Amino acid sequence: xxxxxxxxxxxxxxxxxxxxxxxxxxxxxxxxxxxxxxxxxxxxxxxxxxxxxxxxxxxxxxxxxxxxxxxxxxxxxxxxxxxxxxxxxxxxxxxxxxxxxxxxxxxxxxxxxxxxxxxxxxxxxxxxxxxxxxxxxxxxxxxxxxxxxxxxxxxxxxxxxxxxxxxxxxxxxxxxxxxxxxxxxxxxxxxxxxxxxxxxxxxxxxxxxxxxxxxxxxxxxxxxxxxxxxxxxxxxxxxxxxxxxxxxxxxxxxxxxxxxxxxxxxxxxxxx
Amino acid sequence: xxxxxxxxxxxxxxxxxxxxxxxxxxxxxxxxxxxxxxxxxxxxxxxxxxxxxxxxxxxxxxxxxxxxxxxxxxxxxxxxxxxxxxxxxxxxxxxxxxxxxxxxxxxxxxxxxxxxxxxxxxxxxxxxxxxxxxxxxxxxxxxxxxxxxxxxxxxxxxxxxxxxxxxxxxxxxxxxxxxxxxxxxxxxxxxxxxxxxxxxxxxxxxxxxxxxxxxxxxxxxxxxxxxxxxxxxxxxxxxxxxxxxxxxxxxxxxxxxxxxxxxxxxxxxxxxxxxxxxxxxxxxxxxxxxxxxxxxxxxxxxxxxxxxxxxxxxxxxxxxxxxxxxxxxxxxxxxxxxxxxxxxxxxxxxxxxxxxxxxxxxxxxxxxxxxxxxxxxxx
Amino acid sequence: xxxxxxxxxxxxxxxxxxxxxxxxxxxxxxxxxxxxxxxxxxxxxxxxxxxxxxxxxxxxxxxxxxxxxxxxxxxxxxxxxxxxxxxxxxxxxxxxxxxxxxxxxxxxxxxxxxxxxxxxxxxxxxxxxxxxxxxxxxxxxxxxxxxxxxxxxxxxxxxxxxxxxxxxxxxxxxxxxxxxxxxxxxxxxxxxxxxxxxxxxxxxxxxxxxxxxxxxxxxxxxxxxxxxxxxxxxxxxxxxxxxxxxxxxxxxxxxxxxxxxxxxxxxxxxxxxxxxxxxxxxxxxxxxxxxxxxxxxxxxxxxxxxxxxxxxxxxxxxxxx
Numbered sequence: 027x028x029x030x031x032x033x034x035x036x037x038x039x040x041x042x043x044x045x046x047x048x049x050x051x052x053x054x055x056x057x058x059x060x061x062x063x064x065x066x067x068x069x070x071x072x073x074x075x076x077x078x079x080x081x082x083x084x085x086x087x088x089x090x091x092x093x094x095x096x097x098x099x100x101x102x103x104x105x106x107x108x109x110x111x112x113x114x115x116x117x118x119x120x121x122x123x124x125x126x127x128x129x130x131x132x133x134x135x136x137x138x139x140x141x142x143x144x145x146x147x148x149x150x151x152x153x154x155x156x157x158x159x160x161x162x163x164x165x166x167x168x169x170x171x172x173x174x175x176x177x178x179x180x181x182x183x184x185x186x187x188x189x190x191x192x193x194x195x196x197x198x199x200x201x202x203x204x205x206x207x208x209x210x211x212x213x214x215x216x217x218x219x220x221x222x223x224x225x226x227x228x229x230x231x232x233x234x235x236x237x238x239x240x241x242x243x244x245x246x247x248x249x250x251x252x253x254x255x256x257x258x259x260x261x262x263x264x265x266x267x268x269x270x271x272x273x274x275x276x277x278x279x280x281x282x283x284x285x286x287x288x289x290x291x292x293x294x295x296x297x298x
Numbered sequence: 299x300x301x302x303x304x305x306x307x308x309x310x311x312x313x314x315x316x317x318x319x320x321x322x323x324x325x326x327x328x329x330x331x332x333x334x335x336x337x338x339x340x341x342x343x344x345x346x347x348x349x350x351x352x353x354x355x356x357x358x359x360x361x362x363x364x365x366x367x368x369x370x371x372x373x374x375x376x377x378x379x380x381x382x383x384x385x386x387x388x389x390x391x392x393x394x395x396x397x398x399x400x401x402x403x404x405x406x407x408x409x410x411x412x413x414x415x416x417x418x419x420x421x422x423x424x425x426x427x428x429x430x431x432x433x434x435x436x437x438x439x440x441x442x443x444x445x446x447x448x449x450x451x452x453x454x455x456x457x458x459x460x461x462x463x464x465x466x467x468x469x470x471x472x473x474x475x476x477x478x479x480x481x482x483x484x485x486x487x488x489x490x491x492x493x494x495x496x497x498x499x500x501x502x503x504x505x506x507x508x509x510x511x512x513x514x515x516x517x518x519x520x521x522x523x524x525x526x527x528x529x530x531x532x533x534x535x536x537x538x539x540x541x542x543x544x545x546x547x548x549x550x551x552x553x554x555x556x557x558x559x560x561x562x563x564x565x566x567x568x569x570x571x572x573x574x575x576x577x578x579x580x581x582x583x584x585x586x587x588x589x590x591x592x593x594x595x596x597x598x599x600x601x602x603x604x605x606x607x608x609x610x611x612x613x614x615x616x617x618x619x620x621x622x623x624x625x626x627x628x629x630x631x632x633x634x635x636x637x638x639x640x641x642x643x644x645x646x647x648x649x650x651x652x653x654x655x656x657x658x659x660x661x662x663x664x665x666x667x668x669x670x671x672x673x674x675x676x677x
Numbered sequence: 678x679x680x681x682x683x684x685x686x687x688x689x690x691x692x693x694x695x696x697x698x699x700x701x702x703x704x705x706x707x708x709x710x711x712x713x714x715x716x717x718x719x720x721x722x723x724x725x726x727x728x729x730x731x732x733x734x735x736x737x738x739x740x741x742x743x744x745x746x747x748x749x750x751x752x753x754x755x756x757x758x759x760x761x762x763x764x765x766x767x768x769x770x771x772x773x774x775x776x777x778x779x780x781x782x783x784x785x786x787x788x789x790x791x792x793x794x795x796x797x798x799x800x801x802x803x804x805x806x807x808x809x810x811x812x813x814x815x816x817x818x819x820x821x822x823x824x825x826x827x828x829x830x831x832x833x834x835x836x837x838x839x840x841x842x843x844x845x846x847x848x849x850x851x852x853x854x855x856x857x858x859x860x861x862x863x864x865x866x867x868x869x870x871x872x873x874x875x876x877x878x879x880x881x882x883x884x885x886x887x888x889x890x891x892x893x894x895x896x897x898x899x900x901x902x903x904x905x906x907x908x909x910x911x912x913x914x915x916x917x918x919x920x921x922x923x924x925x926x927x928x929x930x931x932x933x934x935x936x937x938x939x940x941x942x943x944x945x946x947x948x949x950x951x952x953x954x955x956x957x958x959x960x961x962x963x964x965x966x967x968x969x970x971x972x973x974x975x976x977x978x979x980x981x982x983x984x985x986x987x988x989x990x991x992x993x994x995x996x997x998x
Contacts, residue, residue, distance in 0.1 A: 030806070031803075031806050031807055031808060032806070034799075034803075035799075035802065035803035035806050035807070036803065038799035038800055038802070038803045039800055039803040039804060039807070039815065042796065042797075042799070042800035042803075042876075042880075043800075043818055045796070045873065045876075046818075046819070046822050046873075046876060047822065049830060049833035049834055049837060049873070050822060050825060050830065050833060052833060052836065052837065052843060053829065053832075053833040053836070056836065105714065105715045105718055106715075108710075108711050108712075108714055108715045109715035109719075111711050112711050112712040112715060112716070115711070116711075116712060119712055121716070125712070125715075125716055125719070126986070126989075126990060127986055128719040128720070128723050128724060129715075129719070130985065130986045130989050131723075131982055131986065132723060133927075133985075134926065134927060134930035134931055134981075134982060134985055135930075135931070135934075135978075135982070136930070136931055136933060136934020136935070136936075136951060136974065136978070137931070137934065137936065137951075138934050138936050138951045138954045138955060138971070138974075139730075139934060139954075139971045139974060139975060142730060142954065142958060142967060142968065142971050143726030143727055143729065143730045143971070144722065144726050146726060146729045146730055146733055146964070146968065147722070147725060147726040147729055150729050162722065163722075165718075165722075166718070166719070166722040166723060169715070169718070169719075173715075219824075223823075223824045226826065227826045227827050227828065229827075229828050229937060230936050230937065230955075233959075234958075244826065244828050247826075247828060247829070247832070248828060248937075251828075251832050251835075251941065259832070263826065263829040263832070263833075266825065266826055266829065267825045267826075267829070270821075270824045270825050271821070271825075273824075274817070274821055274824055278817055367896075367900055368899075368900075369896055369899075388899070388904075389896065389899040389900050390899045390900070390901075390902045390903055390904055390905075391902075392900075394900075395900055395901065396896075396897070396900045398893045398896070398897055399893075400891060400893050402891060402893040402894050402896065402897035404894060404897075404898075404912060405916065406915045406916060415898070415901050415903075415911075416901030416902050419901055419902030419903050419907075420902055463897075463901070464900075464901075467901065467902070
């Protein structure tokens with residue numbers, strides 16, 4: 027759809043983005059607040075960042091979270107990509123409806139249900155709650171998100187390039203690794219990033235499935251928030267936001283550069 | 299110059315100074331940012347005319363149509379419809395309807411609902427709508443598809459729904475944006491005649507945009523050839539073909555051979571053009587330029603004869619070598635290379651069943667044409 | 678079609694597409710692994726746990742670790758069948774608190790979904806009509822907040838909405854109100870929280886439905902005499918319905934079971950079933966009742982979830998063709 031971009035369109039976008047970003051901006055601003063009162067400005071200060079790095083509990087939790095996130099995102103990416111391939115490439119196999127149901131349902135399943143059910147599974151099979159159980163739980167729900175991201179790329183994939191590869195003598199396995207995988211790689215990477223942030227973000231499922239010694243950052247933040255708002259948390263949040271923002275912006279700049287380069291190459295090719 | 303009329307022999311309002319044009323583009327300019335799509339263009343279209351805007355993509359023809367429909371406003375100039383300035387009148391209040399290139403059928407509505415859409419906007423009573431819709435569907439032979447959705451129709455059927463929808467409101471003017479572009483060749487040819495019949499029967503003014511010269515030649519009373527937002531020539535199909543006004547028009551429509559030279563002499567008997575290699579072409583067509591002017595002599599391939607012997611009178615003849623032959627069934631194309639290196643394309647009709655072509659590759663051959671066969675182009 | 682055999686979860690035999698394409702791509706062995714590995718994972722970590730939840734919802738509460746009496750041991754199968762109890766479900770019907778929590782969850786989720794649609798539609802519409810060059814940037818800006826912690830974004834609203842918070846400070850300073858508004862710890866705060874947190878889930882499917890719409894349809898409607906606003910209701914909105922449905926389901930279903938938002942913004946008075954389940958589990962340590970609450974919640978959501986799934990499958994089919 028295109029057409030004219032009316033004033034109404036622009037105003038609704040500006041208001042919408044203001045709504046989305048204002049709370050985040052406020053949070054970041056007040057992390058530099060000298061006053062302990064979170065809503066009263068008492069001058070610029072980075073003392074909360076300083077005390078944040080003194081807080082061993084938070085740092086431990088952050089470390090646990092990053093490890094869980096990294097491992098679970100990687101495993102979820104492999105499983106999710108396989109699931110996406112299964113869904114797009116095989117239109118008929120026994121139990122396909124159930125399979126697609128199990129891929130899509132976790133996207134909307136209330137977290138309390140997923141968390142509770144996974145916990146009860148771990149108890150039933152006698153697995154001690156801790157790092158491993160949180161990781162398994164995160165793999166399970168984030169692999170479905172990866173599957174959806176990769177699947178949407180596979181749906182627009184031009185199969186004739188695979189046929190061309192095989193026509194030129196590549197075996198199916200080679201074709202997959204040399205042709206298919208490189209082409210869908212951007213989708214797989216964004217699937218990994220999504221899985222990583224989902225894991226970083228999760229409070230409810232982690233609360234159900236983790237045990238002593240595997241407290242994640244969201245759990246830590248949640249317990250502190252329940253006790254009352256502390257500026258230290260603002261600082262921690264700002265760091266998290268900065269981390270994500272840098273990652274996303276870097277990725278999009280790389281993308282943009284590549285696109286601009288491609289456009290230039292194409293124009294150059296046109297001229298010759 | 300002889301006058302070449304429209305296909306409809308009795309229809310030539312543009313030749314009658316008494317008739318007021320129905321649609322007038324008056325010094326219309328349209329810019330999109332830095333890009334000038336239409337440049338100070340003036341054009342008149344008459345009532346009940348089938349008018350074609352012909353040009354390559356990006357020549358501004360679609361922009362003209364969209365300005366007439368009201369989707370874009372001219373940057374400068376006026377557009378008049380039946381004497382009324384259209385500026386500021388939104389598309390939904392203009393008595394013109396458009397048939398879109400993509401057909402723009404509403405995918406969530408049935409054929410019937412699509413055709414009824416415009417009538418409902420008018421607030422027409424339900425029984426009347428039903429009657430008009432039935433009539434329209436009958437006209438485009440889609441009565442049995444009334445309850446279908448657009449995705450259940452073939453390309454040709456969709457095209458006819460789009461047509462029925464746009465004429466259902468009986469607009470004063472119907473705008474057609476590449477109406478046959480998405481159809482295959484055979485269907486396109488059939489549909490061309492259907493469109494002409496429809497236009498005759500409903501007595502509407504049609505303005506059609508196309509990049510297909512054959513389509514324009516077949517259907518239109520007059521054609522405007524556009525290039526870079528400007529009108530190159532407005533004339534009947536026969537005039538465009540037989541008496542193109544410029545080198546651009548001559549080479550844009552159909553095939554043509556162009557001989558560049560200087561006007562050597564012109565008097566009551568005709569004109570002589572001297573080419574660079576000394577060859578002299580004698581033509582009966584006139585030219586309003588003084589002797590010595592750089593001109594082009596343009597001649598269509600079918601008006602050149604090719605033979606293995608020199609012509610008896612030796613007038614307008616040149617020797618060459620058969621460079622290429624293409625046998626197309628109904629005719630044969632010969633590309634003859636003249637002594638000066640110029641390639642001349644000729645076509646000859648295969649009026650009788652060809653048993654053995656007397657000419658073959660690398661044969662010596664003579665081309666010749668009559669003095670009235672070509673035109674002199676000064677632009 | 679595979680629907681007839683779909684109920685049996687056997688993955689043993691894999692029939693690739695009739696064209697044989699699937700087989701030729703990954704080879705016969707990898708062919709099966711592609712399906713079997715994620716399939717088994719999801720069976721074990723997604724489907725089996727539900728069975729366990731259901732099983733435990735039928736067991737008795739006990740003060741031990743784990744805090745329930747085991748049902749269905751392999752050694753004492755007969756005994757365990759006798760021990761099956763619907764006490765937990767009876768308990769849920771006897772205490773009006775649970776019923777009210779379910780109803781109020783559905784109500785809050787429905788209102789929030791509607792509000793999200795009202796807020797999200799103009800944004801998605803504006804994005805779809807934006808110049809093509811800036812659309813990817815706008816899209817990224819919608820997704821970006823989603824990459825920052827959900828918990829943090831909800832937490833940020835506490836500072837804005839509380840009586841001495843920023844919103845009240847601004848409103849008091851500009852003289853619009855002279856008494857601080859009480860928003861935090863009310864349903865209004867929950868609505869704001871849900872709309873805010875789930876907005877990207879609404880905007881994205883709406884945008885993708887609107888973006889692929891052919892603008893010449895609107896022009897055609899106007900050409901046929903339709904005013905712009907009427908053209909919106911007759912053409913644009915009906916054609917974006919698939920996006921509306923997907924967006925509403927993506928917001929509504931998780932919102933019904935939402936825990937963080939009512940817990941942080943809603944205060945102690947708020948009744949939402951996610952909170953109830955949480956407190957049964959963590960505060961009362963009553964796992965069987967928590968399981969029963971989850972089973973009922975799942976039963977309530979099963980229809981919208983199936984609806985969501987068939988919508989997804991349909992979208993996938995359309996993407997294929």
